[in-house]
Amino acid sequence: MDARASVLLKLTLVGASVLLSTLAARRFGHGVGGAIAGLPMIVGPIMGFVLLQETPAQANAIALATLVCLPATIVHVLGFAWCATRFRWGVALLAANVAFLSLGAALLALRLPPPWACAVALLSPALGTLALPRRCEAPAAADIPRAELACRVVAAMAMAWCIMRSAGVAPAGLSGLLLAIPITGNILPCFTLPRHGAAATAALLAGFVRGLFGFAAFFVALHAALGRMPTASAYGLAWLAALLAALALRGLTQRARRAPSAGQVSARSTAA
Template structure:
């Protein structure tokens, strides 16, 4: 089971990187922002744990989602001021751990958590527009991206190491800590660290902006999962959550395309 989880992580990071090769940084980020890693991990939790425990982890993940947005925005801001990738990585993870801890101290009803989680990506997109302006003008970053095969291997290896630590922790640590671990964007840590030194700040901001767009689907997945688990069975809740994630992703993609044409 553990190896299957790692295989899903490797596949998702590889697919996002291949999407960047074909369609550009923004599409890669949007794909990585979807719950392609946290979703399957959560489904495994559903199989292995009682429904109440899985619902608690889903809610804890939603509580931490604004901190996930802060992680991506902080990394983008660091890229725009010329910080190296390792400084952006350190600052971004400080933001998500500190922000996640602060949010965990709040006692909010589930409805308020839903609202914050669904609003956070919209706020993140506004912040990313500011980052894009700070990044300045340069060559277009919307087309295919050259990524050597050796770099693909390093991306996957880095994601596997990080995913292994998160999965092992999510199974044994308290619910709030498990939720924070699931909210940490594995691809959001790995992909910009390779994008920034090779392709620059503009490309990194485009990648992270796409990632924020993908988090609309992430939020929809966990909101629907938590909302349906008490009254429905695990299988129904899982199917409803997956359908919500795909619907949200499609809606955001179509809206983004329409705005881009305008």
């Protein structure tokens, strides 16, 4: 695949991911839209093309580097979510990306052993979930006009293009960090905060963190399987791991939501 086709593919995947996430938010609420955005909707297909073009060892190194940067993505989400409770989207965006680049550079310089990098990546979404601001918003369809939907897609593709252009001229370490910036994690909350408020933004970003469980599972499974089984099997296993992680987390979330309702019913019965 030549350079132009590769750039076009990446831009198309970015636009499709933002479109799918926004349509899900319109139908099911901001939390569901965020969860879809957090899954490896963009980098998963890109890794498939990487596996076709590169050796398993090179693809494994890319997967490991992605896992190393995942805690920085969690910090990005936390920074935006907490700033959104007090400041406008511009301040939140700046703070989140400064936090991401700072921690990401530190993690890359730390050079964690692969088992540690995998363990930290798997643990990060759980810690991020606990650290998010508690802003209650019931799951419900979100009113997102078509014009805003189009603006989200265009903004995401423009941001992706700028990142790819910048990464091409930046030093190698900085290029890796720029390419790891969560595009949907930047674009979606910037549109959600001014129109829908801090509670909706917190719900969106909480969903995004839930989606990152599947993201982490994808790359941990891919890293563990590459070199130990055929490349196609390793790629399929990675997607299976992401799907199982997403389904398991969805089941746990639904069970947790039902538990308070059951407790309230029991309390009413006792009082009666």
